Amino acid sequence: MSTYASPAGFPELADLLGESIAAMRGWMSEYGAYEPHPSLDVPLDELRAATAVLHDRLRDNYPFFHPRYVGQMLKPPHPAAVVGYLTAMLINPNNHALDGGPATAALEKEVVADLARMFGFGTHLGHLTSSGTIANLEALFVARETHPGKGIAHSADAHYTHGRMSHVLGIASHAVPTTAGGTMDLDALEALLRTGTVGTVVATTGTTGLGAVDPVHEIIPLCRAYGVRVHVDAAYGGFFTLIADDTPDGVAAAPFAAIADADSVVIDPHKHGLQPYGCGAVLFRDPAVARHYLHDSPYTYFTSDELHLGEISLECSRAGAAAAGLWLTLQVLPLTADGLGAVLRPGRRAALAWADLIDASDELTVFQPPQLDIISHFPSRPRLSEVDRASAHVLDAGVALPPDQALYVATYTVDGPSLAARGHRVDADVASGRILRSVLMKPETEGWVPALHEQLVGLLPR
């Protein structure tokens, strides 16, 4: 297979999809011929014309596939994910229950077991979800059931979903201050645990803003001493477990190894797992938490006494196609250092290399060293208002260039204390301001780092 850049650029995609369509049609034909209903019969030229309009409308997008897009957590899925997803979608199974699609339910159980193995869970209960948000909601829901009346603690830099979903669940949430590395301050956490009001701590391995990795290996023993549950939000960073080996182009081993002892973990295959959107996952180490999901359904659960995935999920309908996409991807890029790990390592190297270039430049300053593949930096200016203006200028000027030159970065809002905590002498003349942030999640980025750096410097206002 040729090098992955985007499935649309993968020459054999149409062939593979053609083979899948033929295979599914062959299976369907075994059930005998029947007439499609005329109500569904639309003139082909109408469909063509409407599709042409869609093609045109989809041009209103940012080039997530291109190495000059180093903005948000976005990239196209792998061709294998597209083939897997679309093939199963021709049948459209619903992984709510075995009645809705035994094949994709089996595929889901396999990929969830693969994820559990990657994290080192000896036992597990888990399922795919439509997103990291829903996956975290489920983990916090179970946390509320196991620790009734107690609150949730997460770092101030954790994803906003934790505060929001705690509110949905009617539980108190506490934002624990962060260190100069953007990770949870353990002294502040312990002070909070001493109050006895917290039942569950959320550790984040890879914050959405800075890619900071909370010290899960220190948080777990601390929480155990207070009888507190630990949930790990690895929505973004979970797949870095594959390269958490303390090597020069890997990431810190200890926090990721410790996930094995957490009570639950969330990971988003639709972020670093090369999947289309609609693929998160939640895993629990103790299968007995299934009791918190107990419900009956008068509509489903007929075909088998085996566990139906809907019996351990808060969502009802879920795309069986999502399981097929992930399953097929993991057949060709397994959860090993040489498999999917080799897809993540170049982005890690890119972040380190770019941070070095920024460090060596007069024009830019590293905000904090990258812990994963996300870099944060800012135009070297004396005042925060000027940092903000220059950062915004890079963002706007990059997007305004013609398509074959445009540069897409993202910004991140910081304040005076967060700059001072990292030793940056920037006069906080405004309460908060934007710095620059880039997510380097495509392996192609590595080869582009020098050119991207040069272009970014050239976009700075004089």
Ligand SMILES: *Cc1c(COP(=O)(O)O)cnc(C)c1O
């Ligand atoms: C992206 C992300 C989420 C939310 O996941 P969605 O799939 O976008 O709903 C939660 N936590 C972290 C750390 C994330 O990076």
